[in-house]
Amino acid sequence: MNQIFYKTIFILLALSVFRNSAAGQEIFSLPEVVAYTLENNSEIKKSLIQEKIGYEVTKEVRSTALPQVMASGNYTNNLLLPVLVVPGELTGNPGEVSTLEVGLDYNNSIALSLNQPLFDKSVFTALKAARSSEELYALRVKKTKEEVVYRAVVLYYNVSILDRNIDILQSNLDQTNKLLEISSVQLDQGFIKQVDHDRLKVSKMNLEIQLSDLSLTRKNTIKQLQLIMGMDQGTILILENDEDKEVQLVDVPPMTNENLTDLNLLNVQKRLYELEKINFQSGYFPKLSFFANYAYNGISNDALFSGSDATTNWYDVSSIGLSLKLPLFDGFRRSAQSMQSQLKKEQVEESIEFTREQYSVDYANAQNKLNQSLSTLETRKTSVDLAQKVYDLSQKSYEEGLSDLTDLLSAETALTTAQLNYSAALLQVKISEIEILKSTGKLLESY
Structure with missing residues (x-):
C-alpha cells in the first residue's frame, strides 16, 4: 500500500515538473524586457532586413564604377x-554581271570585352547617395526600436501597477474576510445587526469583482507585452517586483539635436534630394570610358571545324579605345x-523647422508633465498616510x-481609494519619465 502511495506521489510530481517545463517560465526585469524586445520583435527584425537591403543597393551602385567584363560566343550555320x-x-x-557567294558555311566566334568608366559624374554622385541611404536605413532601424521599446516599457509599467493594485485589493479582501468571521460570531451573539453583516458581504463581493476585473486586465496586458517582445504566448512571463525601485527617478537629460531620430532622418532626406539634384545635373557632363575587345573567330565548310578541312581558318581580332559621350x-x-528635387528639398527644410519646434514643445510638455506628476504623487502619498491613520x-x-x-467600512473604502489613486499617480510619473526620455532621444540608452 505504501509503495503504491509513493509511486502515485512520484508520478504526480513528475507530471507537475513536465507541465512547468512545457509551459516555460521566464522572469524578466525591465532591462531584460527591453533587451529581449530588441532581439525578437518582428517589426525590428523587418527593419534590420530592410537595412541589409540598403547595403546591397550600395553594392549594386558601386558596381557601376567597376570594370564591366563580358564574355560571349556564337556558332552560326x-x-x-x-x-x-x-x-x-x-x-x-x-559585258555581263556576275554573282559571287561570300563566306563559308559555318562561323564560330569567342569574344571578350571590357569597359571601364573613367569619368561619369552621375556614377560618383550615385555612390554618395547610396552611402547616405545606408545612414537613412540605420536611422529607420533606430526609430523602429524607439517606438517598439516605448510601447514595451509602458506595458511593463502597466503590469507592475496592476500587480500593485491587485495586492492592495487582495490585502483588503483578506481583512474583510477576517471581519466577516468576527461579525458572524457577533451576529450570533446579538452584538451587531444583520444589516451590518450584510454590508460586509457586499464589500467582499465588490472587492472580488474588482480583483477579477484587474486580473483579466493584467492577463490581456501581459499578452500584449509578449506580442511586442516577440515572446511565444505559451511562455509564462513573470516580471520582477519593482516595489523598491518604483519611485527612483531617472536623470532628466538635456535635449540635443544629435539624438533626435526624426530630425536626423529629415536631414539625411534633405541630403539625398541635394544629391539627386546634382545627379540630374550630371547628365549634362561628358562621359568618358575605356574599352577593350578581343575575339577569336573561325570559318569553315566543315560543321565540326576539323583541322583537316582546307577551308577551316582561325583568326583573332583585338581593339582598344576611348569612348566619349556628350549630351547636347x-x-x-x-x-x-533637377527643379523637382530642389522643390522636394525645400519641403523637407520646412519639415525640419517644424520638427525641431515640435521636439522643443514635446520636451517642455514632458518636463511640465513630469513635474506635475511628481507633485500629484506627493499629494497622493500624503492622502494614503492620512487614510491609513x-x-x-x-x-x-x-x-x-x-x-x-x-465607520470602519467607510474608512476602509477611503484607504483603498487613496491607495489606488497613488498607484495611478505612480504610473503617470513613470510614463512621464519615458516620454521625456523619448523627447530627448535617450530612450534606448536608458535601459
Whole structure:
C-alpha cells in the first residue's frame, strides 16, 4: 500500500515538473524586457532586413564604377550564303554581271570585352547617395526600436501597477474576510445587526469583482507585452517586483539635436534630394570610358571545324579605345527633374523647422508633465498616510465598541481609494519619465 502511495506521489510530481517545463517560465526585469524586445520583435527584425537591403543597393551602385567584363560566343550555320554582285570582267565574263557567294558555311566566334568608366559624374554622385541611404536605413532601424521599446516599457509599467493594485485589493479582501468571521460570531451573539453583516458581504463581493476585473486586465496586458517582445504566448512571463525601485527617478537629460531620430532622418532626406539634384545635373557632363575587345573567330565548310578541312581558318581580332559621350539637348528633361528635387528639398527644410519646434514643445510638455506628476504623487502619498491613520483609528474604535461597522467600512473604502489613486499617480510619473526620455532621444540608452 505504501509503495503504491509513493509511486502515485512520484508520478504526480513528475507530471507537475513536465507541465512547468512545457509551459516555460521566464522572469524578466525591465532591462531584460527591453533587451529581449530588441532581439525578437518582428517589426525590428523587418527593419534590420530592410537595412541589409540598403547595403546591397550600395553594392549594386558601386558596381557601376567597376570594370564591366563580358564574355560571349556564337556558332552560326549559314544556310544561304550572302551574294556579292560584281562586273563580269572580274569573273571572265566581260559585258555581263556576275554573282559571287561570300563566306563559308559555318562561323564560330569567342569574344571578350571590357569597359571601364573613367569619368561619369552621375556614377560618383550615385555612390554618395547610396552611402547616405545606408545612414537613412540605420536611422529607420533606430526609430523602429524607439517606438517598439516605448510601447514595451509602458506595458511593463502597466503590469507592475496592476500587480500593485491587485495586492492592495487582495490585502483588503483578506481583512474583510477576517471581519466577516468576527461579525458572524457577533451576529450570533446579538452584538451587531444583520444589516451590518450584510454590508460586509457586499464589500467582499465588490472587492472580488474588482480583483477579477484587474486580473483579466493584467492577463490581456501581459499578452500584449509578449506580442511586442516577440515572446511565444505559451511562455509564462513573470516580471520582477519593482516595489523598491518604483519611485527612483531617472536623470532628466538635456535635449540635443544629435539624438533626435526624426530630425536626423529629415536631414539625411534633405541630403539625398541635394544629391539627386546634382545627379540630374550630371547628365549634362561628358562621359568618358575605356574599352577593350578581343575575339577569336573561325570559318569553315566543315560543321565540326576539323583541322583537316582546307577551308577551316582561325583568326583573332583585338581593339582598344576611348569612348566619349556628350549630351547636347534633351528637351529640358533634366532641368525639370533637377527643379523637382530642389522643390522636394525645400519641403523637407520646412519639415525640419517644424520638427525641431515640435521636439522643443514635446520636451517642455514632458518636463511640465513630469513635474506635475511628481507633485500629484506627493499629494497622493500624503492622502494614503492620512487614510491609513483614519483606518487604524476606526479599526481600533470598532474593536473597542466605540464606533459601528459603517465607520470602519467607510474608512476602509477611503484607504483603498487613496491607495489606488497613488498607484495611478505612480504610473503617470513613470510614463512621464519615458516620454521625456523619448523627447530627448535617450530612450534606448536608458535601459
